Amino acid sequence: MRTGLTSVLSEPAARLYESLIVSGGLSLIDHPDLPEATEARELIDKGFARERYVDLPRLVPVEPIRAVDNAILTKQRQILDQYQTLLRLRDEMGALQQVYRSATLPAEEPHDLVRVITDGDEIGALSVELGLSAQNDVASLETGYFTRPPDPRSARVPPAEVVERGVRFRNIYARAALEVPGAAEMLRKSQEGGWQCRVYPYLPMRLVLVDERAALLPLGLTGVEGAVLVRAPVITSALRTYFELLWSRAVSVDGNAAKVPPEQDQVLRLVLTGMTDGAIARHLGISERTVRRHVQALLEALGATNRVTLAVAAVREGWVD
Secondary structure: OOHHHHHOOOHHHHHHHHHHHHHOOEEOOOOOOHHHOHHHHHHHHOOOEEEEOOOOOEEEEOOHHHHHHHHHHHHHHHHHHHHHHHHHHHHHHHHHHHHHHHHHOOOOOOOOOEEEEOOHHHHHHHHHHHHHHOOOEEEEEEOOOOOOOOOHHHOOOOOHHHHHOOOEEEEEEEHHHHHOOOHHHHHHHHHHHOOEEEEEOOOOOOEEEEOOOEEEEEOOOOOOOOEEEEOOHHHHHHHHHHHHHHHHHOEEOOOOOOOOOHHHHHHHHHHHOOOOHHHHHHHHOOOHHHHHHHHHHHHHHHOOOOHHHHHHHHHHOOOOO
């Protein structure tokens, strides 16, 4: 018996499969109990055998190559089921997190749990104050809705004293935010300042979240209408869960020149965000022809045939996070 079979089949099922291969199949008339046998049901359920009722009824083997493909599909379904189970578990843990927080919060909580602010200067000052008070993590979302093109000189740079405390600064940009003039320079300065940056196709709102203590959300898409300061633990915890889910699915734009040349690394990461060649060219300040040349080089290097398989191969080979 080939040992590889026992990695996907039980030993009885593997022996039965090899027997079916050698004999070409077994008669269900001569073996009436076979369809209900445990090893036969395993082969059928996993796509290694099937019942055929043309002429005499028989249990026949599935072609080995097809059987392996069936095994791969079965394993992929199992992984998907496990992933969905873990997502449900995360939701349940979120509820338990609230119970935990309720049991461990200080006796005196602030009464002003939600506050609407319409003064622009106060919003700006509050944003700085929140960043300075961070103990562990500052997380933000940027939608790409601007009242005017961003000025690279206004790129947010984490305060040095906060960075020295080991606070982590993370930002997720909507893809549209990278397609406006000046975005590339602002992104570069943010990264140099200490921000970890990723890109997601679409974000419904802006957000600044400090630890799980406070969140600042604009009242409108551009933020000029005002903002809401939230200190309610149940809401900030929910926003933290939302941000972490987006972060896990967003594409990193922090370069990794050890894998590919820096210019190709930039193009690869922007391709993975779904940006078109034209949008990538505008963002990087290069021609579309140059972008297409880099994309073709990446396809060849990873043995991919299109952008979808390029993304899969880049993640598989560890070229992107």
